[in-house]
Amino acid sequence: AQKITQTQPGMFVQEKEAVTLDCTYDTSDPSYGLFWYKQPSSGEMIFLIYQGSYDQQNATEGRYSLNFQKARKSANLVISASQLGDSAMYFCAMREGLTGAGSYQLTFGKGTKLSVIP
Amino acid sequence: SQTIHQWPATLVQPVGSPLSLECTVEGTSNPNLYWYRQAAGRGLQLLFYSVGIGQISSEVPQNLSASRPQDRQFILSSKKLLLSDSGFYLCAWSPRLAARETQYFGPGTRLLVL
Numbered sequence: 001a002q003k004i005t006q007t008q009p010g011m012f013v014q015e016k017e018a019v020t021l022d023c024t025y026d027t028s029d030p031s032y033g034l035f036w037y038k039q040p041s042s043g044e045m046i047f048l049i050y051q052g053s054y055d056q057q058n059a060t061e062g063r064y065s066l067n068f069q070k071a072r073k074s075a076n077l078v079i080s081a082s083q084l085g086d087s088a089m090y091f092c093a094m095r096e097g098l099t100g101a102g103s104y105q106l107t108f109g110k111g112t113k114l115s116v117i118p
Numbered sequence: 119s120q121t122i123h124q125w126p127a128t129l130v131q132p133v134g135s136p137l138s139l140e141c142t143v144e145g146t147s148n149p150n151l152y153w154y155r156q157a158a159g160r161g162l163q164l165l166f167y168s169v170g171i172g173q174i175s176s177e178v179p180q181n182l183s184a185s186r187p188q189d190r191q192f193i194l195s196s197k198k199l200l201l202s203d204s205g206f207y208l209c210a211w212s213p214r215l216a217a218r219e220t221q222y223f224g225p226g227t228r229l230l231v232l
Binding site: 037043052091 | 160161162163164167177206208210218219220221222223224225226228
């Protein structure tokens, strides 16, 4: 079974509108971290936002927020006020296990291609 | 601030030739280092990670090897490239024992094996 599922291969959003990119995860480990990365056409993976499994509040970073629903095992990325420069691939990723305890692998989803329409 | 460099940016190599990709990190000490491969239109697959000089862990058995000769240098190598080695190779670093261990990626190397 996939550990990270991104069900939207592609999404379109109008400039200045908000968009939600879906991510569900599968783990039995009580300690884990969830990450979102942006990959523009240049290829570089850009870190956007992090949510720890024990964090009480949803993470926010500027126009990015993470809608963390632990019971449903979902970690959706919300981008507010979309800009043309937001057009890119977006990847959800998970790290299982305790920090520094040998849990170094990030498991990535297959990504969602976001296109912002002027 | 920390920066991560990779070179070359693009590489075209014949099947059977050797490979050496280099990654260096600036502005931090004792980082964890990682090599990932991304096939076209796919997510990333972890190939190797390192928690210190000379310490390499492999996640996927393959035609590739990695070395860490210096604290902030990570090298991906192959003695004989295969067609299936084509892809986009990304190096990443994360702070040691930090609360999040967020991984930060370099610009990547596009490798085409013909």
